[in-house]
Amino acid sequence: MYRRPKQCFKRRRRSMVKRNYFYKTLIVVTVLIFIFSLYNIVNGVEFNDDIQKVELNYYYYEGFGEDKVVQSIKDGSWYILKPDGSLINLKGNYLAFAGIEGKNLNFDDDYYRFVIGNESYDIDYSTRFIYVDKNGMECFLDGYTYVDPTKGENYFILRNIKGDGYETGLYHKYNKTVVIPAVYDTLNYISDDRIAAAKNDKYGLINIKQEEIIPFEYDNLDYINDNFIIAVNEDGKYGVININNEVVLSFEYDEISYTYKANDYFKISKNNKFGLVDITDAEIVVPLKYDNIEYYPNDMAKASLDQKTGVIDISNKEVVPFIYDGIMYYEDGFAVYKDDLAGFINRGGKVILPVEYYNILEVKDGYITAVIDNENDEHKHAVYTLKGKEIIPPIYEYIDYHATDKYMIVNNGWYADFVDKKTGEMILNNSDIHVPDIKYINDKYYAGGTSSYAIYNLAGQKLTWQSYNGISIININGEELLAAKYNTERFNTHFDYFKQTKGPSSWAVDEVSKAIESNLVPFEYQAAFTFNIKRYEFCSIIVEFLEEYYDTSREEIIKDKNIDVTYQAFVDGINEDIAICLHLGIVKGRGNGIFDGDSEITREEAAVMLTNLANYLGLNTDADEVKLNDKKEVSEWSMDAVNFVLKNKFMQGVGNDMFSPKSNITREQTYIIMYRILNETEFYSLFDKASEAWGWFYVGTMPLKGTPGLPIVGIDTESGICFEVDYEGIETLEDLENYLKTIFSDEKVEGMLKSGRYFDVDGKLCAYGMARGTNHSYGKIAEVNKNIISGNKIEYTVSVEKLDYNYELEGYEEFTFVTEKSGDFWAFSEFPAWW
Numbered sequence: 001m002y003r004r005p006k007q008c009f010k011r012r013r014r015s016m017v018k019r020n021y022f023y024k025t026l027i028v029v030t031v032l033i034f035i036f037s038l039y040n041i042v043n044g045v046e047f048n049d050d051i052q053k054v055e056l057n058y059y060y061y062e063g064f065g066e067d068k069v070v071q072s073i074k075d076g077s078w079y080i081l082k083p084d085g086s087l088i089n090l091k092g093n094y095l096a097f098a099g100i101e102g103k104n105l106n107f108d109d110d111y112y113r114f115v116i117g118n119e120s121y122d123i124d125y126s127t128r129f130i131y132v133d134k135n136g137m138e139c140f141l142d143g144y145t146y147v148d149p150t151k152g153e154n155y156f157i158l159r160n161i162k163g164d165g166y167e168t169g170l171y172h173k174y175n176k177t178v179v180i181p182a183v184y185d186t187l188n189y190i191s192d193d194r195i196a197a198a199k200n201d202k203y204g205l206i207n208i209k210q211e212e213i214i215p216f217e218y219d220n221l222d223y224i225n226d227n228f229i230i231a232v233n234e235d236g237k238y239g240v241i242n243i244n245n246e247v248v249l250s251f252e253y254d255e256i257s258y259t260y261k262a263n264d265y266f267k268i269s270k271n272n273k274f275g276l277v278d279i280t281d282a283e284i285v286v287p288l289k290y291d292n293i294e295y296y297p298n299d300m301a302k303a304s305l306d307q308k309t310g311v312i313d314i315s316n317k318e319v320v321p322f323i324y325d326g327i328m329y330y331e332d333g334f335a336v337y338k339d340d341l342a343g344f345i346n347r348g349g350k351v352i353l354p355v356e357y358y359n360i361l362e363v364k365d366g367y368i369t370a371v372i373d374n375e376n377d378e379h380k381h382a383v384y385t386l387k388g389k390e391i392i393p394p395i396y397e398y399i400d401y402h403a404t405d406k407y408m409i410v411n412n413g414w415y416a417d418f419v420d421k422k423t424g425e426m427i428l429n430n431s432d433i434h435v436p437d438i439k440y441i442n443d444k445y446y447a448g449g450t451s452s453y454a455i456y457n458l459a460g461q462k463l464t465w466q467s468y469n470g471i472s473i474i475n476i477n478g479e480e481l482l483a484a485k486y487n488t489e490r491f492n493t494h495f496d497y498f499k500q501t502k503g504p505s506s507w508a509v510d511e512v513s514k515a516i517e518s519n520l521v522p523f524e525y526q527a528a529f530t531f532n533i534k535r536y537e538f539c540s541i542i543v544e545f546l547e548e549y550y551d552t553s554r555e556e557i558i559k560d561k562n563i564d565v566t567y568q569a570f571v572d573g574i575n576e577d578i579a580i581c582l583h584l585g586i587v588k589g590r591g592n593g594i595f596d597g598d599s600e601i602t603r604e605e606a607a608v609m610l611t612n613l614a615n616y617l618g619l620n621t622d623a624d625e626v627k628l629n630d631k632k633e634v635s636e637w638s639m640d641a642v643n644f645v646l647k648n649k650f651m652q653g654v655g656n657d658m659f660s661p662k663s664n665i666t667r668e669q670t671y672i673i674m675y676r677i678l679n680e681t682e683f684y685s686l687f688d689k690a691s692e693a694w695g696w697f698y699v700g701t702m703p704l705k706g707t708p709g710l711p712i713v714g715i716d717t718e719s720g721i722c723f724e725v726d727y728e729g730i731e732t733l734e735d736l737e738n739y740l741k742t743i744f745s746d747e748k749v750e751g752m753l754k755s756g757r758y759f760d761v762d763g764k765l766c767a768y769g770m771a772r773g774t775n776h777s778y779g780k781i782a783e784v785n786k787n788i789i790s791g792n793k794i795e796y797t798v799s800v801e802k803l804d805y806n807y808e809l810e811g812y813e814e815f816t817f818v819t820e821k822s823g824d825f826w827a828f829s830e831f832p833a834w835w
Contacts, residue, residue, distance in 0.1 A: 044517060045512075045516045047504075048461060049445065049500070050501045050504075050527050051501060052505075052529075053497070053499075054499050056073070058071060060497075061099075062474065066083040067080055067082060067083070067134065068476075078097075090136060092116060092130060093116065095115045095491035096491040097112070097493075098129060108149070108150065113132075114132065116129070133149075139156055141158060144160055144182070145161055146166075150189040154172055154173060155170050155189055156171040157187055158178070159182070167183060167185075168186055170189060180210060183199070185201065186198040188223070192208040205243075214241070219236065227242050227280070227281070228282055229243070235251070237251040237253060249282045253268055253270045254271070254272075256268050256269075256277065263279065264280075265277065266295075267293055268288065273291070274291070274293040275289065276295055285315075286301065286312065286316050291305055297331075301314070302334075309324045310322035320334055325339070328360070333386070339355075341357060342357045343356065343360070344360055353368065357372055358370075358379055364401075366385065367383055367401055368384045380396060382399075396410040397412055397413070401421075407427065409440070415435065416438040417438075418446070428458070430460070432460065433456065433461075433462055435456075436449075437449060439471070444458060445458070445500075448462075453466060455468075455471060459527075463527055467486055471484045481497045484497075504529035512668050515671040515672065518678055518679075518788075519544065520541065521671050522544060528667060529666070529668035530667070530668060531666060532667075533600065533670045534598055535600075536578055538587075539578045539597075541670055551825050558576065561580075561584070564583075570595045572596065572597070575597075578595060581609075585616065586613050586616060602662050602665070603660060603664070603665050607661075610645050611640070612641075613677070614677075617681055621640075624647060628646075629658050642659060646659065649676070650673055686743065686827075686828070694831060696757075697757060703727055704723040704769065705723065712769075717761060719768075725764075730765060732763065733753075733758060733765055737753060740752060744828050748829065757770070777803055778802060784799075789818075791821075793829075795817070796816070797815075798816070799813070817831055817832070
């Protein structure tokens with residue numbers, strides 16, 4: 001049994017709609033809603049960072065400066081959005097936006113890059129990139145298959161397919177003229193005076209007028225500068241010529257090529273030996289003696305010799321000895337590897353970390369992240385300064401020290417956390433939600449998941465489904481929104497956008513706060529207030545309500561009702577809360593073994609569930625028909641429930657006498673509804689009993705035992721004739737005292753019983769027949785306001801209709817009732833004589 005009431009007596013619970021003049025209609029609390037600005041703390045409730053989904057007309061991508069690339073959600077068309085709000089319409093049938101690129105491809109500038117279907121190939125899903133400049137000029141030209149930017153700001157490269165190759169020309173994009181016809185195999189525009197070209201599989205150099213500067217006699221040509229042009233002869237040998245076609249480095253080499261992130265020196269090889277050549281004068285500065293070589297900035301080169309690796313400078317002086325199996329370059333030095341272990345050496349050749357580590361994971365911004373293989377054969381990450389000072393000990397299985405300026409991301413076991421770099425505090429450690437991978441969004445939110453991600457706040461509350469493959473921040477009209485990306489098909493990219501908020505909608509703050517204070521909303525649900533509530537979430541809130549209403553727990557409900565929490569009949573699985581609601585008849589499945597807990601609840605579904613809850617609570621759910629202009633939209637199976645919730649103002653219409661039955665209901669709306677029901681039923685449930693019991697002492701007498709149709713037979717005592725009480729479950733004075741103590745404080749019960757009105761005769765509860773009548777100058781209760789004084793004390797301010805001698809309304813009078821927690825239940829400590 002539930003803790004309230006504890007006794008087995010049958011309460012004569014006269015329904016709230018059929019209880020003499022005071023209870024002819026269901027008493028409805030009139031809630032005054034104030035519009036609040038969203039503060040961190042409202043009515044003692046502290047709201048955490050939250051989000052609110054917003055509907056936009058476009059999907060937004062970052063562009064040049066303050067520009068944005070946008071795609072119409074309605075029809076998929078693409079635009080460049082300027083800061084003044086104007087739009088440049090892009091004509092291309094683009095599949096996706098692929099970011100900004102160009103300079104790294106040796107173009108004159110960066111361009112917007114889009115994915116477009118490649119109609120040149122008879123292959124499903126064949127795609128290619130197409131470029132658009134910052135002003136919206138697209139690389140399209142009728143008659144040409146491919147149009148791409150060049151190093152020159154004025155030109156596009158034109159290409160058509162010819163056999164296994166191309167016919168290539170040059171187009172002036174502003175003059176809109178073909179300046180070089182598409183007759184070349186390839187064109188590489190460098191300047192108007194320097195254009196590398198190929199024709200009939202031979203390479204040469206021309207100018208914009210197609211005048212030949214270097215004849216078409218080489219198998220390949222790579223122009224670096226006028227004094228360093230890499231050429232390949234018909235024998236496949238590499239050499240260097242100048243702009244006059246004079247050989248400055250003989251054609252005897254196997255390769256001359258770019259090196260890592262640098263143009264000062266090129267790698268040169270012959271007979272599998274490598275060195276470096278200076279591109280300014282074609283002088284070999286590092287002799288061809290190494291098995292391999294890679295030039296790095298700051299005049300350093302990693303080289304291999306006799307199966308060992310070291311570092312030399314540009315004068316061929318050894319900086320790091322040739323004793324290592326491998327070396328990885330960083331701007332601050334070198335990770336060195338030997339015998340499957342790793343260490344770190346700075347650019348001056350000094351050993352910072354000895355070769356004792358499992359790996360050097362990262363060197364960045366003055367810090368080294370190293371992996372240690374400890375005595376338990378566990379891999380732990382540690383962080384050091386460039387001087388070798390340990391700042392993060394090897395206690396984590398993973399560290400991203402540079403995740404944010406303030407926090408690093410760590411993993412221990414399967415779960416990730418943010419750790420304050422200064423204090424070492426684990427930010428998410430106290431959260432009940434743990435995920436294996438997290439990504440920092442800002443100081444309010446993070447993304448958590450694995451292959452897909454959800455948005456969380458730093459308090460550990462999950463704000464969205466784990467369905468996004470990328471979450472970022474984008475500034476739209478001066479407001480930073482969270483942009484959560486997801487794909488429905490290969491190139492069908494969509495975004496959900498969220499406003500950064502704190503707490504529920506302004507109109508809902510007051511009552512949502514009270515719902516939380518009333519223990520109706522578990523911590524994990526105290527967020528995402530404006531989101532549509534799902535069936536499984538609705539069940540959880542109902543169970544929270546039942547716990548509060550009956551002063552019980554989930555475990556006791558399951559035990560007392562012998563509920564099967566597995567409910568094997570449902571193939572999609574259920575949790576404890578769903579099982580409870582199913583067993584109590586509050587919810588049903590969809591049929592065919594499906595509960596469908598993740599689906600969002602419609603308003604008419606919510607009405608049915610709330611009515612089922614009211615039935616379970618013992619409330620009278622009969623209600624007159626409510627006028628609705630969209631009555632035809634209400635399903636027949638929900639009509640009675642809709643009338644009930646509207647008549648009693650548990651739910652409200654959406655305006656113009658409309659209910660909108662098929663639209664959804666949000667979390668915050670659900671919390672407010674449950675609070676209103678609790679606020680009414682919790683008070684009236686106890687008030688119902690208290691008014692009846694109070695009347696036994698100050699208005700009339702408890703029901704007396706007798707035979708219907710016959711006078712009540714009294715019992716003779718020394719003090720006069722008394723009568724046996726007839727109230728199921730209360731048979732002795734001790735029973736009466738125990739019952740009263742479930743309603744009133746011990747002090748009040750003691751005062752009631754001192755009246756001597758009730759006593760035992762031969763083990764039976766008896767009373768003298770008395771009746772004082774009632775004060776009929778009061779009508780219905782008009783309003784109840786609940787004020788939570790503390791966790792153990794609640795004050796109710798009750799406004800009652802005041803009637804004149806003709807029983808006409810002349811005003812209202814307020815009474816204050818106070819309940820305090822007494823053991824396992826609430827009891828009135830103040831119950832004024834209000835009638």
